[in-house]
Amino acid sequence: MMREIIAIIPASGVGSRMNAPFPKQYLMLHGKTILEHTLDCFLTHPHIRKIVVAVSETDQYYPQIAQLKSDNIQLVFGGETRAESVFNALSVVDDHCWVLVHDAARPCLKRSDLDKLLQIDDPQGAILATPAIDTIKRANGTHIARTEDRSALWHALTPQFFPAGKLKTALNAAFQQGFTVTDEASAMEYAGFHPQLVAGRSDNIKITRPEDLALAEFYLMKEGT
Ligand SMILES: Nc1ccn([C@@H]2O[C@H](COP(=O)(O)OP(=O)(O)OP(=O)(O)O)[C@@H](O)[C@H]2O)c(=O)n1
Numbered sequence: 385m386m387r388e389i390i391a392i393i394p395a396s397g398v399g400s401r402m403n404a405p406f407p408k409q410y411l412m413l414h415g416k417t418i419l420e421h422t423l424d425c426f427l428t429h430p431h432i433r434k435i436v437v438a439v440s441e442t443d444q445y446y447p448q449i450a451q452l453k454s455d456n457i458q459l460v461f462g463g464e465t466r467a468e469s470v471f472n473a474l475s476v477v478d479d480h481c482w483v484l485v486h487d488a489a490r491p492c493l494k495r496s497d498l499d500k501l502l503q504i505d506d507p508q509g510a511i512l513a514t515p516a517i518d519t520i521k522r523a524n525g526t527h528i529a530r531t532e533d534r535s536a537l538w539h540a541l542t543p544q545f546f547p548a549g550k551l552k553t554a555l556n557a558a559f560q561q562g563f564t565v566t567d568e569a570s571a572m573e574y575a576g577f578h579p580q581l582v583a584g585r586s587d588n589i590k591i592t593r594p595e596d597l598a599l600a601e602f603y604l605m606k607e608g609t
């Protein structure tokens with residue numbers, strides 16, 4: 385049976401680490417906003433029925449937001465945290481659907497990675513991730529406490545792919561218990577699930593700091609899916 389797949393794009397952050405005059409998702413790269421680049425991957429996918437974008441109430445009057453309105457894009461208001469923005473987006477998604485949650489700040493996602501994730505039919509869900517390639521240190525203040533065994537450590541990326549009803553319940557439980565959720569998988573883990581790790585491309589970067597812009601511009605220029 386074909387699953388009904390909805391994309392959720394949390395795009396309500398302020399981008400404080402970017403130190404830009406406005407939220408980083410509205411910065412332009414190659415003539416488009418970062419948000420538009422991110423949406424392209426989902427708007428052109430035949431198996432994604434709808435895209436829910438969580439935007440902030442203060443940004444709702446941006447001209448770029450007005451241009452977003454289309455038949456398969458629905459806007460909701462984000463929350464104080466990324467997790468709350470995702471939860472608000474889930475409120476307009478039926479429980480039986482599957483949701484692909486992807487950061488607006490990750491515009492370099494390739495269709496090949498999206499398709500890899502969509503092939504997973506694991507009831508515990510799945511996330512794109514890349515294995516740690518640097519030596520990882522645990523800090524004690526400004527000094528090294530110890531070196532971690534990186535053989536089983538992965539960097540979580542997005543999209544993260546879950547049954548909508550399970551994710552809603554997991555996020556709600558995490559909020560109720562005051563558990564800090566920095567990605568959807570951590571809420572699902574808190575609920576006792578063990579989502580699958582799907583190896584993704586390392587160029588699926590999250591634009592976070594000013595130095596990330598030039599790299600994203602390069603990756604977006606590169607051909608290939
Ligand atoms: N309350 C929030 C916070 C973040 N996000 C979104 O979550 C994604 C990843 O978050 P991050 O990179 O941390 O973005 P910001 O929170 O905007 O950045 P910063 O932490 O530097 O302020 C971004 O697309 C951001 O817009 C969101 O929808 N709602």
Ligand SMILES: C[C@](O)(CO)[C@H](O)COP(=O)(O)O
Pocket residue numbers: 466487539540541542566567568590
């Ligand atoms: C969801 C995420 O991109 C996975 O690595 C990351 O947790 C977002 O963190 P941020 O501090 O909200 O950027």
